[in-house]
Amino acid sequence: MEGMKALVKKHGVEKAVSVSGLAAHCGFSFEDVGSLNYLDINSVVAKVLLEKGILCPSYAFISYSHTEKDIQIFLDAVDCAMAEVRKAMDQDSLEGILPDGVRVNPVFKRNIK
Numbered sequence: 001m002e003g004m005k006a007l008v009k010k011h012g013v014e015k016a017v018s019v020s021g022l023a024a025h026c027g028f029s030f031e032d033v034g035s036l037n038y039l040d041i042n043s044v045v046a047k048v049l050l051e052k053g054i055l056c057p058s059y060a061f062i063s064y065s066h067t068e069k070d071i072q073i074f075l076d077a078v079d080c081a082m083a084e085v086r087k088a089m090d091q092d093s094l095e096g097i098l099p100d101g102v103r104v105n106p107v108f109k110r111n112i113k
Helices: 002-010 038-051 068-091
Strands: 017-022 025-030 059-061
Touching (some): 002 017, 002 068, 025 038
Antiparallel strands (some): 025 059
């Protein structure tokens, strides 16, 4: 959890991404920033993690079966994901980051206006 928080801070994406929960069951929360909504930010993170072979919708479930190497692989992927979030924030778009139409589309969405 502390590693995830440090990577959010390293890339300066605190307005869009936060980390909360318990160490063994922590996760990301995503917020709107600029013209990007929380699902755009979530989509960037999910895409990068999937490319790195990690299926992590928003929460990390760490257990004693995970080795230090496993955790480092996860944190390396999170580092790449936060770099892509920073890129999206800097350009205020997903152009060149996500293919058109490819977004996280949860069944249950926030009730926002």
